[in-house]
Amino acid sequence: MLLKDKVAVITGAASPRGLGFATATLFAQQGASVVIIDLDAEASRSAAAALGDQHLGLMANVADEGQVNAAIEQVLGRYGRIDILVNNAGITQPIKTLDIKRGNYDAVLDVSLRGTLLMSQAVLPAMREQQSGSIVCISSVSAQRGGGIFGGPHYSAAKAGVLGLARAMAREFGPDHIRVNCIAPGLIQTDITAGKLSDEMKQSILAGIPLNRLGDAQDVARAALFLGSDLSSYSTGITLDVNGGMLIH
Numbered sequence: 305m306l307l308k309d310k311v312a313v314i315t316g317a318a319s320p321r322g323l324g325f326a327t328a329t330l331f332a333q334q335g336a337s338v339v340i341i342d343l344d345a346e347a348s349r350s351a352a353a354a355l356g357d358q359h360l361g362l363m364a365n366v367a368d369e370g371q372v373n374a375a376i377e378q379v380l381g382r383y384g385r386i387d388i389l390v391n392n393a394g395i396t397q398p399i400k401t402l403d404i405k406r407g408n409y410d411a412v413l414d415v416s417l418r419g420t421l422l423m424s425q426a427v428l429p430a431m432r433e434q435q436s437g438s439i440v441c442i443s444s445v446s447a448q449r450g451g452g453i454f455g456g457p458h459y460s461a462a463k464a465g466v467l468g469l470a471r472a473m474a475r476e477f478g479p480d481h482i483r484v485n486c487i488a489p490g491l492i493q494t495d496i497t498a499g500k501l502s503d504e505m506k507q508s509i510l511a512g513i514p515l516n517r518l519g520d521a522q523d524v525a526r527a528a529l530f531l532g533s534d535l536s537s538y539s540t541g542i543t544l545d546v547n548g549g550m551l552i553h
């Protein structure tokens with residue numbers, strides 16, 4: 305088992321078909337104690353309970369500093385350490401540049417970018433004390449190619465911000481043996497795109513994917529396992545593309 309005795313915190317992991325829950329399930333199978341943090345307390349608790357008794361589900365809005373710090377305090381109170389953080393919570397909005405209002409900007413940037421910063425700030429002191437840790441941030445192919453399929457420009461900006469933040473944290477915390485890396489998923493079938501993908505759109509998207517299929521949550525979970533575990537012990541500041549070849553660069 306790759307994560308025996310490790311404690312992993314995963315944000316946005318209560319959505320049953322989402323990337324976060326797939327990652328939580330794989331991490332639990334690999335021996336980790338998993339903490340699911342999501343907006344709804346009951347959904348977080350039941351998602352964690354579905355993984356087994358040693359796991360924990362907590363409510364926090366990742367963009368709210370007080371809620372984030374309270375959740376991490378609970379995690380440290382119960383487990384005494386945090387080995388892995390997966391910054392996965394995110395939302396998207398399919399709107400164009402001229403339609404982005406302050407509220408749209410704030411909503412999207414707050415969850416992906418502020419959330420990644422606040423969660424990282426909350427766990428880094430414990431990781432520094434341990435002199436070990438791995439932070440995995442979920443960005444998007446949208447950051448790299450200037451738009452994915454559903455996200456607007458503010459989503460691309462938020463996810464590009466995550467890449468910069470992660471690289472800078474990797475540089476700053478490398479001397480403390482804390483690694484920080486990103487995953488840039490392509491189009492993965494989860495609830496984030498549910499109901500918005502017509503057959504026609506799907507065919508045109510597939511034409512641009514050399515592996516000729518959309519991704520599934522397992523594809524991203526396995527990449528998160530690589531980056532979260534010691535399998536990637538000499539990698540920090542990298543971006544791992546999980547996009548079927550949609551973007552080869």
Ligand code: NAD
Pocket residue numbers: 315316317318319321322323324341342343344364365366367392393394395396415416419442443444445488489490491492493494495496497
């Ligand atoms: P999803 O909608 O299935 O899950 C997102 C989860 O985040 C939900 O459980 C939601 O409740 C939670 N969440 C939203 N706002 C939150 C907040 N403020 N605080 C805490 N939790 C919050 O989406 P998904 O497809 O599993 O996406 C997971 C991550 O992957 C997101 O960051 C998304 O932007 C990114 N991503 C997804 C795709 C894709 O094609 N599915 C592609 C690239 C990147």
